[in-house]
Amino acid sequence: MQLCDLSAVEIRDKILSKKTSAVEVLESCLERINQVDGCPGSIDSRPETKEDAEKVHAFITLTEDSAREQAQSVDKMIADGDDPGPLAGIPATIKDVFCVKGTPSTIGSRILANFISPYTATPVERMRLAGAVLLGKVNLDEFTYGSSTESSAFQPSTRNPWDTSRVPGGSSGGSTASVAAGEAPLSLGTDTAGSIRQPAAFCGVVGLKPTYGRVSRYGLIAFGSSLDCPGPMARNAKDTALLLRTIAGPDKRDATGANLPVPDYLALLEKEIKGKRIGLSPDYFQITFPNLETSEYIQQPVPAEIMDATMKAAEIYRQLGAEIIEDVPMPNTRYGIPVYFVISRVEAASNLHRFDGVKYGHRTENEISDLRSLYRRSRGEGFGLQPKLRILMGMYVSAAQYSEQYYRRALQARTLIRRDFEQAFDPNGKYKLDALLTPTTPTTAFPMKDVYGDSVIMQYADQLTVPANHAGVPGISFPGGLDSNGLPIGVQLLGPDFSEGLLLQLTHAYEKATEDANWRLERPAVLREA
Amino acid sequence: MSKSNQEISRETFDHLVELAALELGQEESEYLHTQLNNQLSAVHVLETIDIADDVPPASHGVPYTAQNSPELRKDEWDACPNSDAILEQAPVVDDGYIIVPDIPHTTLE
Numbered sequence: 001m002q003l004c005d006l007s008a009v010e011i012r013d014k015i016l017s018k019k020t021s022a023v024e025v026l027e028s029c030l031e032r033i034n035q036v037d038g039c040p041g042s043i044d045s046r047p048e049t050k051e052d053a054e055k056v057h058a059f060i061t062l063t064e065d066s067a068r069e070q071a072q073s074v075d076k077m078i079a080d081g082d083d084p085g086p087l088a089g090i091p092a093t094i095k096d097v098f099c100v101k102g103t104p105s106t107i108g109s110r111i112l113a114n115f116i117s118p119y120t121a122t123p124v125e126r127m128r129l130a131g132a133v134l135l136g137k138v139n140l141d142e143f144t145y146g147s148s149t150e151s152s153a154f155q156p157s158t159r160n161p162w163d164t165s166r167v168p169g170g171s172s173g174g175s176t177a178s179v180a181a182g183e184a185p186l187s188l189g190t191d192t193a194g195s196i197r198q199p200a201a202f203c204g205v206v207g208l209k210p211t212y213g214r215v216s217r218y219g220l221i222a223f224g225s226s227l228d229c230p231g232p233m234a235r236n237a238k239d240t241a242l243l244l245r246t247i248a249g250p251d252k253r254d255a256t257g258a259n260l261p262v263p264d265y266l267a268l269l270e271k272e273i274k275g276k277r278i279g280l281s282p283d284y285f286q287i288t289f290p291n292l293e294t295s296e297y298i299q300q301p302v303p304a305e306i307m308d309a310t311m312k313a314a315e316i317y318r319q320l321g322a323e324i325i326e327d328v329p330m331p332n333t334r335y336g337i338p339v340y341f342v343i344s345r346v347e348a349a350s351n352l353h354r355f356d357g358v359k360y361g362h363r364t365e366n367e368i369s370d371l372r373s374l375y376r377r378s379r380g381e382g383f384g385l386q387p388k389l390r391i392l393m394g395m396y397v398s399a400a401q402y403s404e405q406y407y408r409r410a411l412q413a414r415t416l417i418r419r420d421f422e423q424a425f426d427p428n429g430k431y432k433l434d435a436l437l438t439p440t441t442p443t444t445a446f447p448m449k450d451v452y453g454d455s456v457i458m459q460y461a462d463q464l465t466v467p468a469n470h471a472g473v474p475g476i477s478f479p480g481g482l483d484s485n486g487l488p489i490g491v492q493l494l495g496p497d498f499s500e501g502l503l504l505q506l507t508h509a510y511e512k513a514t515e516d517a518n519w520r521l522e523r524p525a526v527l528r529e530a
Numbered sequence: 531m532s533k534s535n536q537e538i539s540r541e542t543f544d545h546l547v548e549l550a551a552l553e554l555g556q557e558e559s560e561y562l563h564t565q566l567n568n569q570l571s572a573v574h575v576l577e578t579i580d581i582a583d584d585v586p587p588a589s590h591g592v593p594y595t596a597q598n599s600p601e602l603r604k605d606e607w608d609a610c611p612n613s614d615a616i617l618e619q620a621p622v623v624d625d626g627y628i629i630v631p632d633i634p635h636t637t638l639e
Contacts, residue, residue, distance in 0.1 A: 020600065102612075115619060116619065118615035118616050118618075119614070136553065195632055211592060212590065212591055212592050213592055220586045226589060226591075232544070233634050252603065254614075255600060256590075257594070257600055258598045258600075259599060259600040260597075260598050267538075267628035270568075290571065290572045290575075292568050292571055292572075295571055299627075309548055335575065335576060335579060337572070338573050338574075338575050341572055341573050342573055343570050345569075355620075356551075357618070358620070358621070358628060358630055359620055360616075360620060360621075361619075361621075363621035363622070368631050369630055370632045370633070370634050371630050371632065371633045371634065374630065374631055376551050376553040377553050379551055379552050379553070380552050380553030380554060381553075383552070385558060385561065388552055388562055388615065389562055389566065389569075390552070391550045392546050392547065392550055392552075392562060392566055393566055393569055393570075394544075395545055395550055396542075396566070396570070397551060397570075405577075406573060407575050408574075408587055409577070409579075409590065410573075411588055412581045412585045412586070412587050413576055413579055413581065414587070414588040414591070415585050415586055415587065415588040416579070416581070416585065418588055431564070453637050455568070455569060456565070456568045456569055456571075456572050459569075463587040469591075470591055471591040471592075472590060473591065473592075474590035487598070503618055515565070521531055
């Protein structure tokens with residue numbers, strides 16, 4: 001085991017006790033990146049090589065020099081007897097959806113490929129001030145629009161460290177792949193429909209979508225402003241708690257941020273879970289997707305191995321003293337994706353009008369005679385297929401003549417989805433749940449190119465995660481075993497508003513109860529070969 | 531492809547593209563037109579939900595209460611400490627001004 005394979009808490013403790021230095025930890029991570037990551041994503045396309053197909057390609061921009069300066073600064077503070085902060089010397093990767101001053105902040109798009117951010121996003125700034133060593137920016141679906149990271153304009157896109165012929169999930173695929181491959185113990189991502197939890201499930205790491213408003217969105221390149229949630233990814237619950245504690249809390253620059261104190265999530269981890277009420281819902285054990293030929297909906301059970309992993313987790317919680325409540329109705333779960341097709345597109349179209357080739361980002365190099373042509377040409381060249389599709393869909397369903405039929409109805413259905421959660425978690429209601437236990441995804445990681453291009457089926461990869469985004473409630477995905485192909489299976493816990501502490505506590509309890517399980521001995525393929 | 535998959539006509543699609551200020555190649559235009567209709571087909575299931583008229587639309591999930599809402603900021607301005615860093619990101623700048631081609635205009639009668 002290398003330094004880079006230790007947990008974030010272990011790394012910090014070793015650095016603070018001077019058993020190692022921040023620079024040594026950084027060098028270990030850089031060596032791992034050098035070993036497994038391959039060439040970074042680039043907009044200058046070239047044919048993919050055989051070697052490319054065996055690498056992870058998590059990074060777009062590796063900020064090695066500034067990372068070394070940060071690590072040296074942490075070591076100096078420790079030598080001087082100063083407090084370097086709660087993330088002292090812990091390397092971390094940042095999804096390239098966050099603005100970081102002085103670095104390319106591309107959102108995986110040609111339209112921002114040349115954009116150097118003049119300021120830093122609040123959650124990133126809080127990590128930096130806490131002593132984290134920022135390794136750089138990692139790949140994602142273009143504008144976060146996807147569930148496989150394949151839509152990035154920066155190719156080669158990230159591959160799954162457990163099987164490099166498969167996708168890492170998305171859109172935070174670079175984040176979860178970098179954590180799974182031991183390139184960094186922590187990563188910061190965003191979740192709009194499942195973009196933290198779904199890739200966390202695919203890559204066998206922990207990913208937490210906080211309650212909407214728990215973490216500031218300042219400096220996040222916006223997609224769906226009522227849905228976007230920055231959040232942490234790590235290899236265990238304790239590290240996830242450590243990063244959430246650092247980034248959460250009110251921010252005067254985000255008027256939608258919740259003005260609530262941030263609990264000490266680490267201190268909550270060891271609390272008893274006896275008596276907690278954990279629900280199971282049949283509505284999360286079936287997957288629904290449309291047959292576009294017949295316009296009919298197909299329903300089928302979640303694959304047996306994913307179902308088994310979820311039920312085993314329930315049994316573990318039962319043995320630990322929790323009460324398992326079965327048959328909790330969440331009847332509007334199945335409308336999560338159709339509602340998302342409307343709401344997220346309207347918000348995306350609104351947010352993407354700002355990219356015009358004038359103020360920043362890509363501007364066409366062709367000779368242009370007037371401003372309208374400049375807009376059309378610059379946007380046509382700069383945006384890839386997925387942003388274009390979302391702009392067009394958002395404009396259509398919010399047009400005056402269709403808005404009542406589509407947009408208003410979707411917003412009403414969103415209310416129904418929220419009510420499902422309110423009823424399940426109501427302390428005076430029938431179910432009185434502390435949390436809902438579900439599978440995270442309808443499948444494990446799928447092969448690259450298998451789904452990409454079919455924008456409808458790709459979206460349905462998020463059907464078990466997106467209801468939490470509509471409702472605003474927090475959710476966590478944690479590894480719950482491996483399938484028969486040796487691919488990670490994710491299990492999800494959803495809780496009431498601002499219950500992140502309990503979700504982390506339950507995840508930690510599951511980790512302790514399964515620490516001797518055989519599947520925990522398995523490592524991602526890129527590390528076995530290394 | 532079913533009839534509903536052709537709901538957005540080519541004409542409507544082209545109008546949307548114009549409004550969205552996008553210039554598209556032929557191949558991507560065909561892909562986007564097909565995918566747009568496919569997505570719209572997937573949305574139609576919402577019409578089958580029995581939604582009472584008094585169900586309010588939700589613009590966001592978590593309710594903002596007096597307890598969790600941030601205080602309104604005072605209406606004060608802060609000077610940007612480094613406006614040059616922002617202007618440096620503009621593709622074409624001249625003496626602090628962002629340069630664009632001719633702006634189409636119509637003379638009002």
